[in-house]
Structure formats: structure tokens, C-alpha cells
Amino acid sequence: MLIAIGCCAAVTVATLFFNIRLFYICAFVTVACAVLLVWQVQLAKRQISRFLVTMGQTLTTVQQDALTGFPIPVFVCSGEGEIVWCNRLGQKEILGEENCYGKSIYTILTGVDITRTCPEGGYDTEYKGRFYAAYVARAVSEEEELYMVYFFENTELKRYAREYFETRPSVMLILVDNYEELQQNMKDNERARVMGQIEYAVSKFVNDSGGLLLKTERDRFTAVMEERSLRGVISARFTLLEQVRAIETETKMVPTLSVGVGRDAATLEESERFARQALDMALGRGGDQAAVRSASGYEFFGGVSSGMEKRTKVKTRIVATALAELISGSDNVLVMGHRAADLDCFGASVGIMKAARLMGKDAYVVIRRSTNLVTLEYERLLQNGFEGMFLEPEDALPRITRKTLLVICDTHVKHILESEAVFDACKNVVVVDHHRKMVGHIDNAVIFYHEPYASSASEMVTELVQYFGDKLRLGRPEAEALLAGIMLDTKNFIIKTGVRTFEAAAYLRKIGADTVEVRRMFALSMESYQRRAKLVANAEVYRGCAIAVSPDRDAPDIQVTAAQAADELLGIIGVQASFLVFEMNGGVSISARSMGQLNVQIIMEKLGGGGHLTMAGAQLSGMPLDEAYRRLVAAIDQYFEENSRN
Structure with missing residues (x-):
């Protein structure tokens, strides 16, 4: 203000050399402005004095004298966050001698509402390269509501903590x-x-x-x-x-x-x-x-390549010996697979069940007749002397004793079992599966026979029964059930087929399996065949993936039809993987297949499912069909983005 008055006076003196009337006018204006400025300064001083007196009276309740010399920075703020007072340390250490009046506390304490209850650990904040833990306390006066903000510097502590976590x-x-x-x-x-x-x-x-x-x-x-x-x-x-x-x-x-x-x-x-x-x-x-x-x-x-087939069968012999001992020492044997059992799950279960019966044990396959996907094979076995060997889960529960052995085939995840109640009731559990291991797998099994390189659970069971003893020989019906399981998961010996796969198939053929009868298990009705052809015709190709969406809700045999349509789409030039999206049981299911260049298991895991490199699936509940389609496309994009970095 003094500089401004001095400049006005200099200009006024300068006008004396040009025009006397202009000089008088400028002199009058300069004197008037000077008087007005002096008056405003005095008025501001009186207002500041009254403000400080008021604050002094307010802060009496929080011991102003103690706060002034408090060994940590303290700020007093209004409800809107305006700083109305701070002690010497707050002025010096945090603000760096900046004027605090009229400044907002939120420039220091970002992302915090001081009017809310302060958490026990306070608020972590960073200001000008230093770290603090801030605590807020409410102080109510007669005139307004104020908030006390205390700052504890922990820059060194944060630095050491960061270094600790970085070097773990x-x-x-x-x-x-x-x-x-x-x-x-x-x-x-x-x-x-x-x-x-x-x-x-x-x-x-x-x-x-x-x-x-x-x-x-x-x-x-x-x-x-x-x-x-x-x-x-x-x-x-x-x-x-x-x-x-x-x-x-x-x-x-x-x-x-x-x-x-x-x-x-x-x-x-x-x-x-x-x-x-x-x-x-x-x-x-x-x-x-x-x-x-x-x-x-x-x-x-x-996980972009397929597993390497193991040529040695030492592990198979060891597992077969241990499993035979468990069967011999059990009261009875229950064999169970996953929900909506397919030919691989059913064939492996029938093979284990029949082997246990040949050892003289009561053995049963736990399967729901109304929801399985093997109706033709199920009825065929019933006509070939298997009546009474298949149990509904509710009928299996009363047969469970302390020495009941439960053999789980073609899955290793509890939540997709045919019956979790049967699993929970059995103390002795054996798992035989070929799917890639998933998080949350069964971890309390006596034997966890898991070979991800195997083509199917039926192949694994075929190898096991060969080491149960020379006198134990499966019959033709169960041999054909096992061969059907192998053919299903290998797409007729095309995908994921190794030397041991053909050895298992040769053994089954040797003991009487008829390939013509096995082929009949894959027959479809005319309606299902037409539905499959429609799905293939309406498929779209996106980034090398054929995607088809079924408009039919809860169509008969939709799971089998979708799986076969997915297999057929792999025969299209330029298609590396296929995905069939269909509605079933109030949710959306996705059936995924590939020829091995693209890992559909990883894509399905992004949607909460799983499976194998060449065969996987997922179930999405409470979701419309179009949303499931968008999520599938997003999962495919994410897969390609991740693998483009490798």
C-alpha cells in the first residue's frame, strides 16, 4: 500500500510541470485514496484484533497456551475446512512459514472429511514430500463448531516400512x-x-x-x-x-x-x-x-502348451496297488463323478465299480438318472445286467459306513460333484482325474491320482484295472463304456491322444469292446441334429474363435448338442477354438473346445469355470444371454492381450 501511495504521489508531482489544474485534481485524488487506505488498514486491524480475541476465548476451552507451545503441529479449522488458527510448529514444519489464515485444511489432508468420526489409526497423508498421521478432534464453542487437527510426522517410519515390504x-x-x-x-x-x-x-x-x-x-x-x-x-x-x-x-x-x-x-x-x-x-x-x-x-x-505325456507307468502301478488294498479293506465302494455326467465320467465310474465287484465288494455308481448326459449308455447297461448297480444320491447315503470307500472320477472339485452330501459323509476318498488342477480342489483324499497329460479319466481307469490282478478282467459292456469315454474326450482319437491312449484303447478292444456299438452311443435324434446344424450355421468368428449362441432356452439335450456343435466348429479353416453359449437351468452355460493352439481352460477360468487345455466350460448364474456373450468376448480379449506379452 505504501508503494502504491508513493507511486501516486510521484505521478501527482509530475503533473505539476504540465498542467496546474491537473495537478490539483491528482493531488486531491491521491490524498483521498491515502486517507481511504489508512482507514481500511485500521478497520482490518480492529477486525483481526476482534477475531483473535474471539479465538482466544474459544481456544480457552482447549488450553490455548498449551497448544501454542505443543510439541506437534496443531490446526484449528471450521466445519468447512478453513484453517482459523495453527500453533508455531504447524506454521513452521508443515506450512513452511506460509500464511495459514484462509487456507483450507483439505490442501494438506486430501480425501478426508474432518466432520466425520476419526478412525483409531487416524488418516495417512503426504504433504510436500513428508508423511503424517493426522487425527481430528471436535471442539464445540458457543459461536461455532471447530475441529482440532493434530499431525504426527512418520516419514522415517513410512520409509522403513516401505523398505521392509520391498525387500521381503x-x-x-x-x-x-x-x-x-x-x-x-x-x-x-x-x-x-x-x-x-x-x-x-x-x-x-x-x-x-x-x-x-x-x-x-x-x-x-x-x-x-x-x-x-x-x-x-x-x-x-x-x-x-x-x-x-x-x-x-x-x-x-x-x-x-x-x-x-x-x-x-x-x-x-x-x-x-x-x-x-x-x-x-x-x-x-x-x-x-x-x-x-x-x-x-x-x-x-x-500354460499355453499341452502337458508332456509320461511314458513310464510306475506311478500307475503304485496307485493301482494302493487302490486295490483300499478296496479290499472297505465295507463297500461308492463311485461318483461330476454333475451332468458325460460318457468319460460315466465310463470311468462304471470301470471302477465293476472292478470292485470283481474283487468281491458291494460297489455302486452314484448318479442322478434324470440329469445325466448318458441316457443311451445308461439304459443299455441296465439291459445288460447292471440293474441295481446305479444309485441316486439319496439312496446312497444310508449305505455309507465308517469303512465305505468313495472313488471320485473325472473331477477333483467338490462343488461340482454329483452329491456333496455323499462326499461329506465318506471318510475315505480317492480321486481319479485328468483335468488341470483348479483352486479349491479336494485336499483330503487318501489317494489323489491326477494326471493332466492323460486324455481322459477312462484312459486312467483302464490303465489302473490292468494292474489289479491277472484274474480280474472287465466284461464287454464296461469295456465299451470306457472306450466311449476315451473317444469322447479325444474327439475320436484326434485331440490330446498319446501312445498310452492307444494302448488303453487296444486293451479295451482286446477284452471285447466293439467300436461299432461304441459309435452308436454318440447318436443324436433328428431334432438335436437339426439344432446342432443351426448352431454351426449361425456361428461367428472373432479373433480365430468361433462363437455360437443358442436362442433356445432349456432345449432338450442342449448340453450334448452344444458340445458336439463346438467340436464341429473346430473343423472350420482359421478357427482355433469354439465357444457355445446356451441357457439352461436358469443360468447361462458355455462349452469351449480347441485344437490345442489356444488354451480354453484359461479363458473359462476367467469366467469362473475350468477344465482342460482343449476342453473346458463355465456356468454363469443370474445373467442374461447377451451379458454372458459380452463377458466371453472380454475374456478372449484378455487372453490374447496377456499372451501377446509372453
Whole structure:
């Protein structure tokens, strides 16, 4: 203001040399402005004085003198967040000598409403590069409602806490999936070269990530990595998998890795346990992928290739011996699969049930007659002497004793079993399944026989019964049921068919299975055939995926028709996978198939389903058909986006 008055006076003096009348006018204006400014300054001082007196009277209730010299920053704010007073530390340490009056507390304490009840831990905030814990207390005066805001600086604590979480170690277990297969039929120098390249790729990957690596066995590695480094590895989606897959061998066999990571564990011991569980999950899903296990669950990366078939049958013989002993020591045997049983589930169940009966035990297949997808085969077996061997779940419950053995076929997830009540009532459980392992699998089984490389559960059961004893020989009806299961899951020996698949089929043919009779199990009615043809004709191709939507709600045999239509769509040029979307039982179901280039299991898992690399499905409840279609398209987009990074 003084500068402004001085400038006006200088201009007034200057006008004296030009015009005397102009000088008098300017002098009058300058004097008037000066008087007005002085008056306004005095008025402002009186207002500030009254304000400070009022605040002093208000703050008397909160001990103003104590707050002024309080060892932490304190601010007094109105209900609108305007700062009306602060102590010396608040002015100096937080505001940096800025004027506090008229400033809003929300410029310091962002995203907070001071009029609400303050939580016990206060509010975390950052201002000018420093961290604080802020606490708010309400102070009511006679004139207005005020709020006291206390700031406790914890910059160093936050820095150390951040460093603690950034440097938390995580254990990573790395396994060469097909080590034994790589060693077979390989020259010594080729074997050394391939393993050397694998070890170099693993070592470089861990070292570049700032981790510590130790080779524990000929095909296993253990690494320890800090959280900050692991986060980068996860964001890059484990590029090590692709690097090892790119190693060339003379036998054209592709080496693959399985990786298990224990993250966010309280101790190194717990992290190692998490890593082992994650590695088991990765192997159970077919290998060639990484699984990260944390306290909140699992994350999966990779898994774009099919599992490597194991040539050795040592594990099968061991499991068969153990299962035969369990059957011999049981009172009776119940065999159960998943809901809406298909030919693979039904064939495997019938094979185990018949084998147990040949061992002299009462054995039954637990299956709902009204909801299964094997009506033709079910009726055919009833006509061939299987009357009384199939039980509804409600009829099976009274037969359960302490020594009842429950064998679960073609699934390893509790919530899709034919009857959870039967499962809960049985103490001794055996699981035989080939689907890739899912989160929430049955974990209390006496025997968990799980081979994701197998074509079908029927193939696994066929191998098992061969080791039950030379005198145990299945009959023609159950042999044909097993062969039908294999043909269903391999699409007539086209998809996921290995050497052991043909060996199992040859054994079934040897004991009397008739391929013509098996083929008749896949027959459709004329209405179902026309419905399938309509679905195929109306399919659309999106990013190499054929998608068909059935307009018929709860159509008869829609599950079988949709599955067969999905198989038929794979014969179209340029189609890598097919998806059939249809309404059933008040929800939307999706049947997915692929030829192996695209992993439909990963896509279905994004929708809450699961299955296998070439065959999967999902059920979406409480959702219209168009919304399910949009979610499917979004899951396909996400799959391609994730795999484009690998």
C-alpha cells in the first residue's frame, strides 16, 4: 500500500510541470485514496484484533497456551475446512512459514472429511514430500463448531516400512517338467548342451532379477527373490517360460518349466511351503506355467502348451496297488463323478465299480438318472445286467459306513460333484482325474491320482484295472463304456491322444469292446441334429474363435448338442477354438473346445469355470444371454492381450 501511495504521489508531482489544474485534481485524488487506505488498514486491524480475541476465548476451552507451545503441529479449522488458527510448529514444519489464515485444511489432508468420526489409526497423508498421521478432534464453542487437527510426522517410519515390504524375500521353486523325456534317446553331448542352456537361462533370469539361485537337484532349482524384483517378474509374466521353450533340441522335443512362488508369507518357512503348493498346482495344471501362491490365493501365468505325456507307468502301478488294498479293506465302494455326467465320467465310474465287484465288494455308481448326459449308455447297461448297480444320491447315503470307500472320477472339485452330501459323509476318498488342477480342489483324499497329460479319466481307469490282478478282467459292456469315454474326450482319437491312449484303447478292444456299438452311443435324434446344424450355421468368428449362441432356452439335450456343435466348429479353416453359449437351468452355460493352439481352460477360468487345455466350460448364474456373450468376448480379449506379452 505504501508503494502504491508513493507511486501516486510521484505521478501527482509530475503533473505539476504540465498542467496546474491537473495537478490539483491528482493531488486531491491521491490524498483521498491515502486517507481511504489508512482507514481500511485500521478497520482490518480492529477486525483481526476482534477475531483473535474471539479465538482466544474459544481456544480457552482447549488450553490455548498449551497448544501454542505443543510439541506437534496443531490446526484449528471450521466445519468447512478453513484453517482459523495453527500453533508455531504447524506454521513452521508443515506450512513452511506460509500464511495459514484462509487456507483450507483439505490442501494438506486430501480425501478426508474432518466432520466425520476419526478412525483409531487416524488418516495417512503426504504433504510436500513428508508423511503424517493426522487425527481430528471436535471442539464445540458457543459461536461455532471447530475441529482440532493434530499431525504426527512418520516419514522415517513410512520409509522403513516401505523398505521392509520391498525387500521381503519370496521363495521360487523351478522344475524342468520333462527332464526324463529330454534325456531319453539323446546323445551325451546333446544332453549336456540342452541342460546347460536351461541352467544358463534360469541363472541369467534369476541374476538379472536380483535373486539368489541354488540348484538343488538335477532338474530342480530354488531361488530367493525380493518383493521389488518379484513384482517386475510378475508384471513381465515370467519371460523365463518362453526363453526355455525356445531352446532347440535334436529330437524336436520342447523343454518346459514349472515355477512355484510363495509370496507375502510371514516367514521364509511359510514362503517355501507356499512355493511347494504353487509348484504342485502348476504341475497339476499341465506344467509349462508359473503359479504364485499368496495369502489371498493363486495367480497363474503361461500354460499355453499341452502337458508332456509320461511314458513310464510306475506311478500307475503304485496307485493301482494302493487302490486295490483300499478296496479290499472297505465295507463297500461308492463311485461318483461330476454333475451332468458325460460318457468319460460315466465310463470311468462304471470301470471302477465293476472292478470292485470283481474283487468281491458291494460297489455302486452314484448318479442322478434324470440329469445325466448318458441316457443311451445308461439304459443299455441296465439291459445288460447292471440293474441295481446305479444309485441316486439319496439312496446312497444310508449305505455309507465308517469303512465305505468313495472313488471320485473325472473331477477333483467338490462343488461340482454329483452329491456333496455323499462326499461329506465318506471318510475315505480317492480321486481319479485328468483335468488341470483348479483352486479349491479336494485336499483330503487318501489317494489323489491326477494326471493332466492323460486324455481322459477312462484312459486312467483302464490303465489302473490292468494292474489289479491277472484274474480280474472287465466284461464287454464296461469295456465299451470306457472306450466311449476315451473317444469322447479325444474327439475320436484326434485331440490330446498319446501312445498310452492307444494302448488303453487296444486293451479295451482286446477284452471285447466293439467300436461299432461304441459309435452308436454318440447318436443324436433328428431334432438335436437339426439344432446342432443351426448352431454351426449361425456361428461367428472373432479373433480365430468361433462363437455360437443358442436362442433356445432349456432345449432338450442342449448340453450334448452344444458340445458336439463346438467340436464341429473346430473343423472350420482359421478357427482355433469354439465357444457355445446356451441357457439352461436358469443360468447361462458355455462349452469351449480347441485344437490345442489356444488354451480354453484359461479363458473359462476367467469366467469362473475350468477344465482342460482343449476342453473346458463355465456356468454363469443370474445373467442374461447377451451379458454372458459380452463377458466371453472380454475374456478372449484378455487372453490374447496377456499372451501377446509372453
